[in-house]
Structures are given as C-alpha cells and as structure tokens.
Amino acid sequence: MGKNRKRTLRRDFKEGREDVWRENKRQKPGDWSDLEPRNEQFEEYYKAQNICPPEEWEEFLKTLAKPLPTTFRINGHGKFADDLRVRLEKDFFAEFHGGAVMVAGEVLEAPRPLAWYPDKLAWHFNFSRAQLRKHPMLEAIHELIKRENESGSITRQEAVSMVPPLFLDVRSEHRVLDTCAAPGSKTAQILEMLHYGTAMPTGIVVANDSDAQRCNLLTHQTKRMCSPALVVTNHDATTYPMVAPRGVPKEVGGVKYDRILCDVPCSGDGTIRKAQDIWRRWSAGNGNGLHPLQLRITLHACKLLETGGRLVYSTCTFNPIEDEAVVAEVLRKTKGSMELLDMSGHLPELKRLPGLKKWVATDKTNFYSSWDEARQHGPHKLLPSMFPDAESDKLPLERCMRILPHHSDTGGFFIAVLQKVAKLPDDLYHHDQKAVTPSTGTKAEAIEGGTAATVEAAPAGEAATAPEAAEAKGAEAAAKPAEAKDSAGACKPEADTEVGPSNAPAAGTAGSAAPAAGAAAPQWGPRGGGGRNRAGAGRWHGLDPVVPMTDPVMLGAICDFYGLSDDFPLFDQLVTRSLDTSRPKRLYFVSAGVRQLLLMDELEQLKVTSTGLKVFERQENKDSLSPCKYRVAQEGLPLLLPYITKQMVQLSATEFCQLINHRAIILPENLKRVTDKATGSAANAADGNAVEADDAAEEKDTEEAAPKDEGEQAKGSSQPQAGKQQQPQQQQPPKGEKPARIMWTDPRTLAQLETIQTGCCVCTIRDEEAVALGLNTSKQAPEALSVHAPLAICAWRGRGSFTVLVSKQECAQLAEKLAGLMKAQEGQANGQAQAAPP
Numbered sequence: 001m002g003k004n005r006k007r008t009l010r011r012d013f014k015e016g017r018e019d020v021w022r023e024n025k026r027q028k029p030g031d032w033s034d035l036e037p038r039n040e041q042f043e044e045y046y047k048a049q050n051i052c053p054p055e056e057w058e059e060f061l062k063t064l065a066k067p068l069p070t071t072f073r074i075n076g077h078g079k080f081a082d083d084l085r086v087r088l089e090k091d092f093f094a095e096f097h098g099g100a101v102m103v104a105g106e107v108l109e110a111p112r113p114l115a116w117y118p119d120k121l122a123w124h125f126n127f128s129r130a131q132l133r134k135h136p137m138l139e140a141i142h143e144l145i146k147r148e149n150e151s152g153s154i155t156r157q158e159a160v161s162m163v164p165p166l167f168l169d170v171r172s173e174h175r176v177l178d179t180c181a182a183p184g185s186k187t188a189q190i191l192e193m194l195h196y197g198t199a200m201p202t203g204i205v206v207a208n209d210s211d212a213q214r215c216n217l218l219t220h221q222t223k224r225m226c227s228p229a230l231v232v233t234n235h236d237a238t239t240y241p242m243v244a245p246r247g248v249p250k251e252v253g254g255v256k257y258d259r260i261l262c263d264v265p266c267s268g269d270g271t272i273r274k275a276q277d278i279w280r281r282w283s284a285g286n287g288n289g290l291h292p293l294q295l296r297i298t299l300h301a302c303k304l305l306e307t308g309g310r311l312v313y314s315t316c317t318f319n320p321i322e323d324e325a326v327v328a329e330v331l332r333k334t335k336g337s338m339e340l341l342d343m344s345g346h347l348p349e350l351k352r353l354p355g356l357k358k359w360v361a362t363d364k365t366n367f368y369s370s371w372d373e374a375r376q377h378g379p380h381k382l383l384p385s386m387f388p389d390a391e392s393d394k395l396p397l398e399r400c401m402r403i404l405p406h407h408s409d410t411g412g413f414f415i416a417v418l419q420k421v422a423k424l425p426d427d428l429y430h431h432d433q434k435a436v437t438p439s440t441g442t443k444a445e446a447i448e449g450g451t452a453a454t455v456e457a458a459p460a461g462e463a464a465t466a467p468e469a470a471e472a473k474g475a476e477a478a479a480k481p482a483e484a485k486d487s488a489g490a491c492k493p494e495a496d497t498e499v500g501p502s503n504a505p506a507a508g509t510a511g512s513a514a515p516a517a518g519a520a521a522p523q524w525g526p527r528g529g530g531g532r533n534r535a536g537a538g539r540w541h542g543l544d545p546v547v548p549m550t551d552p553v554m555l556g557a558i559c560d561f562y563g564l565s566d567d568f569p570l571f572d573q574l575v576t577r578s579l580d581t582s583r584p585k586r587l588y589f590v591s592a593g594v595r596q597l598l599l600m601d602e603l604e605q606l607k608v609t610s611t612g613l614k615v616f617e618r619q620e621n622k623d624s625l626s627p628c629k630y631r632v633a634q635e636g637l638p639l640l641l642p643y644i645t646k647q648m649v650q651l652s653a654t655e656f657c658q659l660i661n662h663r664a665i666i667l668p669e670n671l672k673r674v675t676d677k678a679t680g681s682a683a684n685a686a687d688g689n690a691v692e693a694d695d696a697a698e699e700k701d702t703e704e705a706a707p708k709d710e711g712e713q714a715k716g717s718s719q720p721q722a723g724k725q726q727q728p729q730q731q732q733p734p735k736g737e738k739p740a741r742i743m744w745t746d747p748r749t750l751a752q753l754e755t756i757q758t759g760c761c762v763c764t765i766r767d768e769e770a771v772a773l774g775l776n777t778s779k780q781a782p783e784a785l786s787v788h789a790p791l792a793i794c795a796w797r798g799r800g801s802f803t804v805l806v807s808k809q810e811c812a813q814l815a816e817k818l819a820g821l822m823k824a825q826e827g828q829a830n831g832q833a834q835a836a837p838p
C-alpha cells in the first residue's frame, strides 16, 4: 500500500451499525427538560411559511417537544417476514389485547402497525426508557426487538424515513440510483424491493454518498442483505458520472437509471424530536445555504434518469426553501420534461399536507415573498430560485407532500415524486460545472465546486454580508463532507459528465445500455486499471479496482471441488479487489446487472467502495490437505447453496444444534484421515493422536479465519456489536475448562462425512426436518436475502474433526433462530395433541 494511500481503518469505525438502542450519551433521559424546546426564530419563520394550519400550531409545537416513539420495520417480505410479525403479535403484543393497558398504575398504549405500511410490516410503540426498565413485559419486547435488530430480521427506522422508497415504486428489473444514501436505511428498503420474490433481480441498486467514511457505513449496513445486485460508490452527486464504455458517446450508450432517490442533505429540523440540540442551533441560514446544493443534486439526477423513469426528492426539513423551492426550480428548468406526479391515491392512510404554492425567504432581517422584492433590499445571499414566481401558481406544487409530526406522532418529512416524461432541454446540459443559473431574476453568480457562491442582489457590486456567506458555506460544508479531501485530491468532480439527448433504452431494462454500433464491446476479464495515479492499480487512490476473475484453472478447481452446477455463472460474474489476481484473497459474485455496469465502466469512472457478495475466500492453511484453496464464505452461502452438489452434509436438527453450539465435533477413529482420498491414497489414521494434533492446528486456523470475514471491502468497518449481545443458546464452557467434545454417531451423517473431501463443506438440516420446521431447503431458495435463507453453515472437514467456519456471534444467532423454530414446532405439536379427540 502506497504511503499516501489513506484508507479508512477499523479503528475509524468503532461502531459499525448504528446502535440505535443505546441511549444518546449527550442526551440522557433526564436531559429533555434541560433543553428549552423552543426557538423564537424557528417559530417566527415557520409561522410566516404557513407550513401548519394556525389552529394546529400549538399542537405542532407540543409534539416537537416530545421524544420520538420507537418504530421498526420487519425486513424482507414473504413467509419469514410474516412469521416474525405473527410471532411478535402473538407472543408479545397480544398482552395488550389491541388496546391500552394499565401497568403499575400507568396507561400504556399497545404497539400498533403503521397503518400506511404494507402488510403490517412496520410497527410503532411509545414506551419511555423508564417504563421499559420497570415492566418485565415491556423489557421482554424491548429485548426481542433489540435481538432481531442485531440479527438483521428487523430494522429500527424512523417511520417517515420509510416513506420515500414506498413512493419510488421499485421493481426487480429497475436500475436504481440512491444519490445520497448513507447510512443506508432507505437503500436497504430499496434493495428489499428489488429482491421481491427473486434472488437474482435483473436490476441493480447503486448507492452513493460523497463521504468516504459514510460509504463504509453504508456498505456495512447493507451487508446483511447479502445482495449481489448492490454497488456502493463514493461521488459528489452533483457530478455523478454517466458511465459509458470507451469510445461510446454518453448520449448514445451512457448508463441511465429507472429510479433515482435524492434524499438530499438538509437542515434536518424534521428530526428535532430526536435531535433536540437543533433547537439551539436552528437558523434560516442553514436552509438557504443548502438550497443550491439540493438543486444541483436533483438537476443532475434528472440527467441520469431514463425517460419514463421516476425520481423521488425528499428531505427531513419543514423548510420550503429546501423543499418546494427546489422542486419548483427543477420544474422550471426542465421545462415540462419533468412532471410532478399526483400521489394522492397512493398510501392514502399516510396523513400529509399538500405542498405550498407560496412561501417566503429571509436574509435574517426581513422576509421577502418574491425575488423582485428581495433584490431591492440586497446585498444578501438569497437566490432567485428560492422564491415562488409568477409561474409558480401554475406549477402543481400541491402534489408535494409534507408530513407534520403531530398528525401521526412522527418526525417531519417532505416528499415530491417526479417523472421524466421527455428529454431534458439542451440548455440544461451546458453548465454542469457552472451555475445552476436561476431561471428568474437578473443576476446570479455561478455556484462553483458545490459551494454556494455569492449571489449579488441588484444593484451590482454589493457583496453578501460575510456572516451570511460563511453560514451558508458552513451549512453546506457540514452536509457535504468534502469529497476531495478523503482521497488526496483524486476525487475531484469528474471532468465531464455532460450528456446529450437521450435515446437510451426504455425504463425497466437494467443492463440494456449497449455500446454503439461499431464500437468494440467491452470484454469481461482482468484489466489493468490504467490508473491516472497508480499504474495498473485502478483509477482511484485508496480503493483497489474491481477486477473480473476468469482464470480457468482457479475457477475450474473451485467448480470441481464443490460440484457447482453448470447454471451457476462462475466465469462471468466473479470479481476481486485483490491487486494480485493470481491468488486473490476474496471472490465476490455480482449480479448480471452489476456485471453489465462494470463492463460499461471501462474507464473506471465509478469510484466503487464495494460491490458483490463474497462467495469464496482463500484458505491460507499451509498444512491443509484440501485440494481446493478456496472456502465458501458464509455470507455468500444462501446464494451458492442451490448450485452446490458436492461437499454437502445434511444433519439432523439436533446435530446442527450441536455443531453451532460446540463449534467443533470429533470424528470417530475410523473417519480420521492422514491423507485425503482426493490426493490419491485414502487411508484412515492409524495414529489418532497424531491426527488430532494436526487437526487442532487446522481448527485454530479456521476459527481465527471466521471473524476476520467482516466487511473487508468497506475497509475499517467494524463488526456489528459483536460480543455485546447476549448469547442464550451458546453453551460456553466455564472459564479455563475445555469445551465438551461431541462425537456424532448417526450412520447417515457418518456416511456423508466419509465421502466428502478434507476441506470446506456446507452443512444444512435434513430436508424433511427443515420442512417440518418451516424452513427453506437447500435447493429451494427463492429469496436470497440472508434473513430468508435456509439454515446452512460453512464448516471444515479436518483430518480428525469437523469445525464451523463462522464467528461465535453468527453461531449464536443461528442457534437462537433454530431454537425459536423448534420451540414453535413443539408448541404446535402440543396444541395438536391437546386438540385431538381422546
């Protein structure tokens, strides 16, 4: 690694997934009263904006002063999501009998599903921490939700933040761009939609953020989705590259997106209920400063959108300067090619107010209702695009949606849904690097390099006041951690992202953008990177290139060892990030849609933080007798499972439990091996002790390998709360004692162990038992997301023992899941027995 390469290190990410359950250290429960939840400027500003009907104003303010209720989403869909919902309802929420209950003299509202969220998969409850601590029933609910959140079955997410993806209408064939995606709660939702009913969607999700560290967080958050259809990139969204192969004009063959989410950086006062310090630092200048950035991100996204495609613009602020003003300017500048959609028929249970037609802007001294009025009073930093104009009345801005906290006990949010109905006007493409010149007004300066420059009000020559300019710059800088700084200048806005008129293929055809006639089709295979900065190592400082892997010898060996069936696209869809492609450390599987994007990105315009699902990892065990140097990665197992025909061991549910609880199983004498069958002479060990000694070394290797698996593409991302979680099913030996060494005796199991080769193998539960437990079987994995995957685990068949290849935490989670299923099965059986006639 070069000296100048600044990688994010593990220590940079002490915590991977946000621990949403931990109390905010800066804001202890008692702190609520310490902060005065009022701000005169805030009240004056929003009263002037008319964002809330006057008769509701007090209620609006009162709600803002209250802590936010807890909301969570059950991940995925289908049987497993439904089962978890039923379990929550039956085992926990049923105690409320659908209404409020008195617990120790307090009235507690029952947890309730969010009425507008499909299939009762999102829930709301409102217990204070004190109540959670006081009442065992609530504590149990809290613990359960905490556990499911850690195991990835649910996601705690603010209710209103779940809304934008629901309006995006993502289908499995869509190519989706999430322009400002970190930390990734909406990306996860979008990925679930893409994977609806399919392990291999033809579409893809490109999740981007300009902040390199937040990109790592994004990678980490989405890792549990186990999707091969995700690409995480690190660009400034105002200049996001339009990817096209070498020699292919972008206007002909550039990659466009069917769905784009612009969940832009904003002043965030809609989150004031959970971030009460906003009361102290709130200022109208924050919104003014962010408006130009929001506009540039959205206008650039319009260029990247397919004709016919949909763009959702969202913020978590009430501020019309960041909301309606941006949407109005987008409509004006795109001159009819972008249409604001009427979504009133969609999610009718979601209470919202229509967008404003009139609003005001302030320079801190005065309120102005039009640019004409404002320009008389300059100098100031206001822009013409911040104001409604004579035409605004004709724009259907009432189709925008504003969610106010007191309507459904949520945070505040703003959403607008736009559709590209025709090609954008040519003049929009001519100032990508210059100003988004306001469509009204007389004089507006360029907005250079993502920073709002001074806009002088007439008369010319009067400069904006220094504090205002600084405030605006500060607000934007805070929202947009400078992309340039994280990669030693390599990540400056791309030179040219200009595109011409689009005749790209219609929406819904991810992977269809093809090179123009006459241009050589890009080849799938190793490429040198041809970097500007480090020859042969890729274009982007600090990030290794994404290199397709096609080595027939290496892949052939993997294919033979695991008996991968022919329909697994082994040679077409594996990539690595290793610089040494002769012995890559890890192999990642990418979906066909991602492959197509990477092929198109011949010039490495995309700065890819991570992509693909890790499926194989090099086993650096020098002593290993295994003929295959690559073991299966646990996270890639759900995807590989239907294609693996060798090295499979089916265990009884009890044996499976033993394996994940004890992590190592001793093999009987007659199964111990000195030399593997595959290497020529099959021989059982004559000297069991010698074999055991070797095996212990091998076990140690595999054990150590397991926890290192986490998030290596997102360098520095930490493990998810490992070790902190309670591990009720894990049978830990008392300190200092060796774990009990279990030996299997079932002849069906032993017969399988005899036939498999030394090295990595995959254990599942016998089909008949899996079905009885309501699990998918190994050959039946219609949904790839790990939360829905069949129970399977990677293990190592050593010479004298059999050892799991996953971390203790993963074992604990599997054990818990299995225990839950077995308990449910037992309960069902008991119920049937009782119901049966004597």
Ligand SMILES: C[S@@+](CC[C@H](N)C(=O)[O-])C[C@H]1O[C@@H](n2cnc3c(N)ncnc32)[C@H](O)[C@@H]1O
Residues within 6 Å of the ligand: 161, 179, 180, 181, 182, 183, 184, 185, 186, 187, 208, 209, 210, 211, 214, 235, 236, 237, 238, 263, 264, 265, 266, 297, 450, 479, 480, 481
């Ligand atoms: C409101 S947050 C996004 C939240 C995210 N969509 C989610 O649901 O988890 C805005 C994000 O935009 C990123 N950002 C700020 N300026 C940006 C820019 N110019 N281009 C891309 N991302 C930017 C910030 O780093 C931040 O992560």
